[in-house]
Amino acid sequence: MKKVKGINKASKKEKFLDIDGHKIRDSFPDLGREEKIGILRTMYRIRHFEFQTEQFIIRGMIHGTCHLYIGEEASATGAIAAIGPKDYITSTHRGHGHCIAKGANLNIMMAELLGKKTGYCKGKGGSMHIADVGAGNLGANGIVGGSIGIATGAALTCKMKKNGRIVICFFGDGAANRGNFHGALNMASIWDLPIIYLCENNVYGMSTPVKEAFNIKRISDRKYAYGIDGITIDGNDVTEVYNTISHYASLCRKGMGPVLVESLTYRYRGHSKSDAQVYRSKEEVKKWMEMDPIKRYAGRLISENLITPEDDKQIEKEVISEIAEADRFAQDSPFPDPADVEEDVYA
Amino acid sequence: MREITYLEAIREALQQKMREDDSVYLIGEDIAEYGGAFGVTVGMLEEFGKERIRNTPISEEVIIGVAAGSAMTGMRPVAEIMFSDFITIAMDDIANQAAKIRYMFGGKARVPIVIRTAGGGGTGAAGQHSQSLEALLAHIPGLKVVMPSCPYDAKGLLLASINDDNPVVFIEHKLLYKNKKYIQHVPGEMYEIPLGKGDIKRKGKDLTIVATSFMVQKSLDAAEDLKKEYNMDCEVVDLRTLRPLDIDLILKSVNKTGKLACVEEAPVFGGFMGEVASQVTEKGFDMLDAPIIRIAGRNCPVPYSLVLENEMIPGVERIKSSIKKMAGLSQGKE
Ligand SMILES: Cc1ncc(C[n+]2csc(CCOP(=O)(O)OP(=O)(O)O)c2C)c(N)n1
Ligand SMILES: [Mg+2]
Numbered sequence: 001m002k003k004v005k006g007i008n009k010a011s012k013k014e015k016f017l018d019i020d021g022h023k024i025r026d027s028f029p030d031l032g033r034e035e036k037i038g039i040l041r042t043m044y045r046i047r048h049f050e051f052q053t054e055q056f057i058i059r060g061m062i063h064g065t066c067h068l069y070i071g072e073e074a075s076a077t078g079a080i081a082a083i084g085p086k087d088y089i090t091s092t093h094r095g096h097g098h099c100i101a102k103g104a105n106l107n108i109m110m111a112e113l114l115g116k117k118t119g120y121c122k123g124k125g126g127s128m129h130i131a132d133v134g135a136g137n138l139g140a141n142g143i144v145g146g147s148i149g150i151a152t153g154a155a156l157t158c159k160m161k162k163n164g165r166i167v168i169c170f171f172g173d174g175a176a177n178r179g180n181f182h183g184a185l186n187m188a189s190i191w192d193l194p195i196i197y198l199c200e201n202n203v204y205g206m207s208t209p210v211k212e213a214f215n216i217k218r219i220s221d222r223k224y225a226y227g228i229d230g231i232t233i234d235g236n237d238v239t240e241v242y243n244t245i246s247h248y249a250s251l252c253r254k255g256m257g258p259v260l261v262e263s264l265t266y267r268y269r270g271h272s273k274s275d276a277q278v279y280r281s282k283e284e285v286k287k288w289m290e291m292d293p294i295k296r297y298a299g300r301l302i303s304e305n306l307i308t309p310e311d312d313k314q315i316e317k318e319v320i321s322e323i324a325e326a327d328r329f330a331q332d333s334p335f336p337d338p339a340d341v342e343e344d345v346y347a
Numbered sequence: 348m349r350e351i352t353y354l355e356a357i358r359e360a361l362q363q364k365m366r367e368d369d370s371v372y373l374i375g376e377d378i379a380e381y382g383g384a385f386g387v388t389v390g391m392l393e394e395f396g397k398e399r400i401r402n403t404p405i406s407e408e409v410i411i412g413v414a415a416g417s418a419m420t421g422m423r424p425v426a427e428i429m430f431s432d433f434i435t436i437a438m439d440d441i442a443n444q445a446a447k448i449r450y451m452f453g454g455k456a457r458v459p460i461v462i463r464t465a466g467g468g469g470t471g472a473a474g475q476h477s478q479s480l481e482a483l484l485a486h487i488p489g490l491k492v493v494m495p496s497c498p499y500d501a502k503g504l505l506l507a508s509i510n511d512d513n514p515v516v517f518i519e520h521k522l523l524y525k526n527k528k529y530i531q532h533v534p535g536e537m538y539e540i541p542l543g544k545g546d547i548k549r550k551g552k553d554l555t556i557v558a559t560s561f562m563v564q565k566s567l568d569a570a571e572d573l574k575k576e577y578n579m580d581c582e583v584v585d586l587r588t589l590r591p592l593d594i595d596l597i598l599k600s601v602n603k604t605g606k607l608a609c610v611e612e613a614p615v616f617g618g619f620m621g622e623v624a625s626q627v628t629e630k631g632f633d634m635l636d637a638p639i640i641r642i643a644g645r646n647c648p649v650p651y652s653l654v655l656e657n658e659m660i661p662g663v664e665r666i667k668s669s670i671k672k673m674a675g676l677s678q679g680k681e
Contacts, residue, residue, distance in 0.1 A: 063653045064471025115471075115652030126473045126651030142475035143433070144405050177404035178436075205405055207381035213404040279380045338658035342647045 019244055020220075020231045027082075027246045028239045033306055037315065039081050039238055040301060043073040043294045044319040046097040049106060050269075052323050053096065053113060053127075057273055063115055066127045069097035071236075071268035074293035075200050076101040078241025079168055079263075083249050088136045088154045088167045090147035092200075093128050094267070095140030098170050102137045104130075106322060110330035118333040124344065144205070145171055145178030148197075152184040155195035155257070166194040166252040168245070174205020176219050185260065189226040194252035196245060197260045200235060202267045207279040220262040228258055235263030236293040239300070265293075348532045354524040356498035356533045357387055357463075360505040361425065363537050365395055368423065371509060372399040374410055375427030375463075384429045385465055385524050407433045411440035414460045415514070419448065423459050423509060431466035431518055432478045445514040446489035457512045461505070466494075466518040467561055467612055468649040468660050477649035477656075479613035481559070484516045485589040485622070491515040491542055492589040496523070496563035498531040500587055503540030511542060520561040529564060543591035547600070551582035554674060555600040557623055558610040559586045562661070566610050569666040577676055589619055597623065598631045605636035608670050612660055615643035642669045 015026040028036075050068045057066055069076070072094070080089065080101035091098040099109060104120070112119025112130050120130050131139030138154060141147045151169030158165040175181065176199050188195055199219050203210055216222070223230025229248070234240050241263060248259045266288035270277050298312045307315075351359070365371050373388060373395075379402035382389030392400045403410055407428055414424040428434050434441065445458045468477030485492045491513055495501040501519070508515040523529055548563055549570050558566040563585045570581040582600050586593065601607050607627055609620035624639045645659045 062471070063656070064473060064651060112651075115654070121651070123652030123655060124473070124648075124650040126471065128475070129473055129651070142473065143436075146475070174405045177406050179406065179408055206384075207377045207379075208402060208404065212402070335654045336652055338654050341645050341650060341655050341658045345647045 017243060019233055019240060022231050024243050024247045026243055028242050035081075036301060036306055039077055039242070040294070040297055040312070041315055041319060042077045042081070042101055043238065043297065044316050045106065045322065046073045046077065046100050047294060048319050048323045049096055049100060049109070049326070052110070052327055054269070056113060062113060062127070062273070064126050064128075065273040066113070067094040067272050068267070068269045069094050071288065071293070072200060072202060072265045073097055074238035074241055074297065075198070075235040075263045075265050076170070078238040079196075079198055079245045082242050082245035083166060083168060086136060087165050087249075088138055088151070088158075090138045090151040090154070090167070090169050091140045092147065092170055092172060092175070093140060093142055093144065094172070095130060096127070099130050099132060099137055099140065102132060103135050104132045104137065106326040107329035110326040111333045114330045114333070115335065116330060116333035117336040118329070122344070123336040145175035145180055147171065148175065148178065148180050148184045151195060152188050152193060155188060155193035156191065158194050159191065164253060166196065166249055166257070168196045168198050170198050170200060172205060173199060173201040173203075173210050173219060174208065174213065175199075176222070177213055182225075185222070185226045185228070185258065188258040189228045192255055192257060194255070194257040196248050196252060197258060198245075199260065199262045200265055201262050202265050204267075204271070204279065206271045209279065218262060220260055223260050226260075228260060230260040230262070232262040232264065235265035236291050236296065238293060238297045349535070350530040351498055351533050352525055352527065352530050353495070353498045353501050353519070354385065354387055356502040357505055357519065358389070358391070359533070360502045360509075360537070361388070362391065362394065364506060364509050365399065367537070370421060371423045371425065372401060373425050373427065374401040374403060374414055376403055376405055376410075376429055378402055378427050383427060385521065387463075387524070388427070407436040408440050411437040411460075411462065412444065414462075415440060415445040415448070415458050418458045418460045419456050425461045425463060425509060428462055428464040430476045431464040431480055432475050434462070434464060434480060434484070434516070441484070441490070441514070441516070442487050446487045449513070450489055458514050459512045460514050461508045462514070462516045464516065464518055465521050467520045467522060468656060469522050469561075471651060471653060471656065473651040474648035479611070479644070481518055481589055482613060482617060482619040485619055489514065490590065492518070493542060493587065494518045494520075494560040494589060495587065496548070496558075496560050496585050497529055498533050500540055500546070500585070502533050503538050504542070504587060506537055507539040507542050510539065515542070518560065522561050523564070540587070542588045543593055545587050545593035545596040546585045547582060547596070548585045549581065549583040551580035551604065553580045553604055554606040554608060554670060555582050555584060555597070555604045556608050556610055556670070557584045557586060557597055557620070559589065559619075560612070562610045562612055565661070565663050566666055568663045569670065572663070572667055573670060577671070579674060579676070581670070592622070592626070594626050594630065597627060598634070601627055601631050602634045605634060606673065607635065607639045608642060608673060609639065610642045610661060610666055611644070613644050614646045615641050616646050618643050637673060640669060640673050642666050
């Protein structure tokens with residue numbers, strides 16, 4: 001583990017938390033009321049975007065597959081709230097949440113899902129390839145682990161250009177067993193790259209439980225293999241995610257990256273469009289749903305008197321109408337022109 | 348007579364071979380409880396157990412490496428690469444290891460592995476889950492490449508592939524798996540269709556269509572329409588195996604028809620049919636009445652949106668219009 005310098009100089013009021021045995025500053029209270037509410041709004045956006053996507057799936061409007069992020073909202077939201085608009089992320093096949101948290105336009109995202117010309121990829125990519133490069137989202141990825149190298153390369157740019165930016169590389173537990181995970185973490189560690197490898201451990205990679213795919217209990221223990229820091233956090237607690245990523249983001253900016261963060265979470269829905277979920281029990285799903293990240297966070301804001309239960313409902317209502325608008329936009333948008341099929345192959 | 352799907356034919360071949368030969372085992376992602384991404388191995392865990400239905404972490408290169416190593420030492424693995432696109436991840440283990448070991452070791456080793464994988468598009472899965480990469484594979488000496496177009500062939504070719512002492516890439520088509528339109532009588536017992544033998548799927552005298560996999564089915568539909576609409580009689584040659592290639596069967600057909608249209612799903616540039624066209628030109632130039640045409644994918648990745656995907660991948664209409672144009676039946680747009 002690399003030494004954290006200067007932390008003792010922090011002001012008296014500052015509180016430190018023990019997260020997985022790491023002393024991490026509680027930076028969440030630094031956020032203003034609007035920012036805190038913004039986090040809640042983002043989580044609702046993700047969830048309702050996914051509800052709408054699910055409706056599209058049910059109605060047969062999605063050509064291709066989709067992987068829903070319902071249940072995992074705190075992970076993307078907390079992490080991305082802790083970095084800046086100029087920082088980069090790379091995402092996964094389960095990427096709608098990361099994309100929304102990075103500030104994507106819901107209308108344009110939804111248009112992409114419906115294969116429309118107005119979508120982020122002009123209908124060429126679909127759910128698994130939504131990218132918002134201008135906003136620093138270097139893309140979802142249909143290849144499990146496909147973004148690990150890309151993210152590491154983006155971190156190399158940040159280092160070489162000394163632009164002060166950092167990268168969050170999102171990937172699943174399943175991806176942590178790809179060979180490039182090893183190569184990338186090793187390379188990033190010898191070059192001290194400013195990158196947070198954020199492994200979203202949602203208990204399964206498709207049907208394969210983590211306990212059958214790993215011989216270690218904690219994926220973050222792989223930190224020892226690279227001589228870097230690593231931590232396992234409650235990925236359904238958005239404040240814990242926020243505090244952890246804030247902490248490591250500032251270390252990365254000081255040249256003390258990379259780090260491996262394991263965020264424990266759970267997907268409520270099946271793996272993709274078609275999944276009978278024979279590999280898990282209804283009780284297990286129910287147990288996780290009781291720890292719902294949005295309910296937990298809304299409860300916290302209410303108990304801190306930042307919002308009332310009515311405000312909470314109002315925020316959700318506003319989000320629902322944003323989604324309805326995105327739905328309208330997407331459905332009203334035109335399909336691409338088949339004559340353009342060979343456009344964009346080369347720069 | 349029972350009729351089964353392409354998927355059922357593949358599963359039956361695997362089950363019967365595994366009952367007969369203990370050295371055959373399956374290795375791949377989500378092939379156990381889940382039964383494989385497309386359901387091919389459903390029920391096999393229950394019959395054969397975890398030892399022989401080996402569910403793996405997401406490690407394509409290791410799946411193939413492990414298969415190759417165990418094959419060199421007495422096992423006969425059938426590896427599943429969920430989507431043929433992910434074969435690229437395992438390319439060292441396929442191209443530099445499995446395919447070359449026998450030759451580089453002076454013929455002193457065997458690598459009897461089958462790599463089963465789902466290829467092709469038409470499912471809206473976009474650029475990384477829809478490719479037809481057979482040309483990359485067929486280019487590599489030491490590999491055999493098989494692409495069945497129907498249930499009967501799938502079973503016989505898979506059994507021949509498992510019994511073969513070489514690495515075989517067995518590319519299945521997603522749109523054939525469960526499609527009831529293509530169910531067929533398939534014998535209940537085990538049988539082999541020799542690798543390297545093509546098949547005439549439709550007899551005709553006016554023009555030869557050479558195709559593989561799902562494109563065989565589309566070509567057959569196109570041929571029926573051309574017969575009805577123009578009384579044009581196309582012969583449809585199903586390659587079944589790309590390597591070894593049954594060039595003699597193609598030449599025999601072209602000798603009869605004088606015209607050759609090659610149909611494939613992959614982008615036309617560098618596609619496998621370029622090999623077919625060039626061999627026919629070299630060996631049968633005098634038989635040809637017209638330049639060979641290739642009806643193939645556009646030169647771009649497979650796009651997501653249905654309207655674009657339909658444009659990228661040749662459909663029955665494009666096959667028909669291209670052939671009509673070639674035969675001088677219309678100014679059909681290619
Ligand atoms: C290289 C590769 N292998 C296999 C797949 C098929 N596949 C898609 S998602 C998935 C599971 C991924 O698990 P994980 O990384 O844990 O992400 P999660 O789906 O749980 O979010 C698999 C096996 C793929 N897309 N890419
Ligand atoms: Mg997972």
